[in-house]
Amino acid sequence: MEKRWWKEAVVYQIYTRSFKDSNADGIGDIPGIIEKLPYLDELGVDLIWLNPIYRSPNDDNGYDISNYRDIMAEFGSMEDFDRLLDACHRRNMRLIMDLVVNHSSDEHPWFQASRSARDSYYRDYYVWRPGRENGPPNNWRSFFGGPAWDLDSETGEYYLHLFSPKQPDLNWENPRVRREVRDIMRFWLDKGVDGFRMDVINLISKVDGLPDGRDPEGLTGHEFFANGPRLGEYFGFIKESLTGYDAVSVGETVLADLETVAGYVDEKNGFLNMAINFEHVSLDRDRGSFDPIELDPRRLKENLAAWQRRLDGRGWNCLYLSNHDQPRQVSRFGDDRRYHQESAKMLATLLHTLQGTPFIMQGEEIGMTNVAFESIEEYRDISTLNYYRERVDSGEDPAAIMQRIHVCSRDNARTPMQWDTSVNAGFSSGRPWIGVNPDYASINAASQYENPDSILNYYRKLIRLRKAHPLIVYGDFVELDRENPRLFAYERLWGEAKLRVVLNLSSTEAEGQMPPLGTEARPLIGNYPDQARPEGGVLLRPYEAICYLDNRAY
Ligand code: TEU
Ligand code: CA
Secondary structure, eight states: OOOOHHHHOOEEEEOGGGTOOSSSSSSOOHHHHHHHHHHHHHHTOOEEEEOOOEEOOOTTTTSSOSEEEEEOGGGOOHHHHHHHHHHHHHTTOEEEEEEOOSBOOTTSHHHHHHHHOTTOTTGGGBOEEOOBTTBOSSOOBOTTSSBSEEEETTTTEEEEOSSOTTSOBBOTTSHHHHHHHHHHHHHHHHHTOOEEEETTGGGSOOOTTOOOOSOOSSSTTHHHHSSOTTHHHHHHHHHHHTTTSOOEEEEEOOSOOHHHHHHHTOTTTOSOSEEEOOGGGTTTBSSSTTOBOOOOHHHHHHHHHHHHHHHTTTSOBEEOSOOTTSOOHHHHTSOTTTTHHHHHHHHHHHHHHSSSEEEEETTGGGTOOOOOOSSGGGOOOHHHHHHHHHHHHTTOOHHHHHHHHHHHOGGGGTSOOOOOSSGGGGSOSSOOSSOOOGGGGTSOHHHHHHOTTSHHHHHHHHHHHHHHOHHHHHOEEEEESTTOSSEEEEEEEETTEEEEEEEEOSSSOEEEEEOOOOTTOEEEEESSSSOOOOSEEEEEOTTOEEEEEEOTTO
16 A cells, blocks of 8 residues: 555544634634644644635525635734745644535636626526526425525526535636646645545536436436536546645535445545545434434444445555544544543544544544534534524424434534633634533543543543554455444454454444454554453443554564
């Protein structure tokens, strides 16, 4: 397997708006990030992914960009950004930007010109079609609810928006659009950024003729807008735009299965270095992202293991359990009450010992939990607000809707970072743009910093171990006790060296059968004070994580 810096990196995701506010306006900002770089450096992360920080009217918190070469005023200035990038590089940390080019904001000058006249030079920068029988051109639905089309009165045609009406889809068929994207990429690469996380990048090619979707429920039309026919060509263009730079490409690939993604990230013939896939975060959802169903741990481990096996030696995994679109992982896959510490650490062990690059969502390293705001007024996320309105309009009981929002809302991960016990968790001395999770008195970075057994210090240790042992990065993946319904057990093999990891994914004791372990094997890290040797019949406590290393080879 090829050695690359981004395989050895640990990513820390910063949702700037909620990270650290430096000027008391209630909104996190770039100077706030600079202030906290020593914290990230000590944690050991070495690659920062910034959610969009470009100029934006914030219909979807920055995923609607009105100027790709400017910084959102609330976040600071271009000088602040340059200072941040420089400060990262001086600490040997890299930084990647979010590249959002499936769509722009409707307030982008391109769209303003595009909508102004059918013969505008910019008309074909977007996807315009005449309506059909007094309705939209086809039956496609948007990710945020409602039809994927809006009628624009100025020219009497509809434009496509797979997300909000304020996020019109760019028309990648137009070579001028592709060249614009290349110029934007080069602008940031020439500044020195180290690559991109590419937003919904497998949606940029749509099937010719934009046919009606066959699936009347859910995301109607997905078979015609995801993984489209010209995607390979467009991916090739993006890949070529990166040549000459030592930059990483992380694609966010929605509605794509393992085989499809394996093609995109194939080390020989693929286009992306790695992909943020959705299969494992869809197992506990029924049809939509607001329909929670019980998760069988067995399905989770089977899914993760399938991705490990398929990509081993052929492609590269993004390892994540949460991000700004997903609920908090300890609340979702662990138990944020009875086993907060144990389950947060077990999930961390999982992310840091599988093959791939771990992605830490800000606050995850201190075990931040889901929030449950009482009133819909306290929510900010467009998809949550749309969902609420849609369900209320269809006559559903608001209390039942709120319950699902508590479990599933994207705002769960967007509450302010909990730095300490001071006002607003030390995030801001002003009024935060979104409420602080009331559990900050017990869950915050300052108190965990002091405590050697904290979740924070467990993350630091895991990251250090990853840097010390190439096997954790490059070792092959072999699963053990595959039929076990609650234990996820595997080995990482690298030459003579071997790491054995056994994880209890459940809240009850669970037993497993492990092959003998070499006599040289020693405990490496675990989330209970003492750990059993993981061989023969072994009993794990709730959410226990055991790691043994046999490093004869080094
Ligand atoms: O997310 C893509 C995406 O598919 C999500 O909207 C997903 O459907 C939803 O979060 C499920 O809960 C990316 C960004 O990560 C997201 O923040 C943006 O809203 C979206 O693209 C549009 O740019
Ligand atoms: Ca601010």
